[in-house]
Amino acid sequence: MRAGLIWAALAAALLAPLVAAAFSPLLQWRDGIYIASGFAGIFGMGLLLLQPLLAGGDVPGLSPGRSRRIHRVTGALLVLAVTGHVAGLWITSPPDVIDALTFTSPTPFSVWGVMAMWAVFAAALMAALRKRLPLRPLTWRRLHAGLAALIAVGTVVHVLLIQGTMEPVTKYGLSALVLLAAGRIALIKGMWPRSSFLNTRHRTPR
Template identity: 55%
Template sequence: MTANRRGLARSILIWAGLGLIVLVPVGAAAASPLLAWREPVYIIAGFAGVIAMALLLFQPLLAAGYLPGLPPMRGRRLHVWLGISLVIAVVVHVAGLWITSPPDVVDALLFVSPTPFSLWGVIAMWAVFGAALLAGLRRRLRLPLRVWRMGHTALVAIVVMGSVIHAMLVEGTMETLSKALLCGVVLLGTAKVVIDRRAWARRRPAR
């Protein structure tokens, strides 16, 4: 097998694996019998949360250029658009829950909810907004690149940790094993990118 064919086979395996990791929990959630008792708004809100978790899988990989077949510039543009999509998914998720049960959402936002998963969800939500805002204001803030990277990386780490804990604590339409696999891969992928890129390290100027 030539090097080109090996590279193509590797790319196909990577994309197929990522696709399965995302599609299996989404399919399991769609087939959940619990949906029969839920209102359409609640179902949309729930699936927005599932989509948000799926986007978290791809975001760090796109930022680091780890996804095969994507030129760096295209990967960065896709990273930006998926970041916007992530914010929209979070807003839809929270808005849908607000429509179906305003008191629960108020308690969560005030950090007085008796359910721990709500607290972690709110922490992740604010971190998503913070990371998106920091990315959008990058040029206007005129922060040193190292400082900006450290801030963005810290917020992303909070997003991932908060989202994973939130998802694992929720007993809903997502199937447990496929959800755990998705959350585990999101954690590992994000950790690898953070360690590899080392936002906290000083970059030596090129000679």
């Protein structure tokens, strides 16, 4: 029962922003590529909610091993979603994308979006090269969690500053969930692993 409720809530959180955006009146004045680009961004934001839940093994019904495997798949999908989002914007308006990538855009949301984009690519590269990087597991986990936090914050600020096709209630709701999920991983399972906390807690004072 509990697992079913969690899955239903998760599905609602992921689908509601997409469905609400599909009914936005602003879509009437947009071409197909621009619309696809925007929905790629919304889809990618939904993946940002899934990623920390999968990494932390918090999705009911999934074993830790399977959860990690799906985490890698959704990570690749996130890279594709971000790439599709930026590529679509490039096709519709190359000067705006150039200004954003060079941090010369007059719109503040562009800066946050670009920072989140590079953090996504950096996190994906770290995951792909994990076995080759000369990093201790804890160091790797902290760096990866730090990038995940940057991705979440950058994406949320980017989205909240844009007055676009996303419906306000679902946009703010998904943003809050993304920050909560990423914060839990970064603060509890990333920066301060549970084992370290327990060792500190049960250490007897001299």
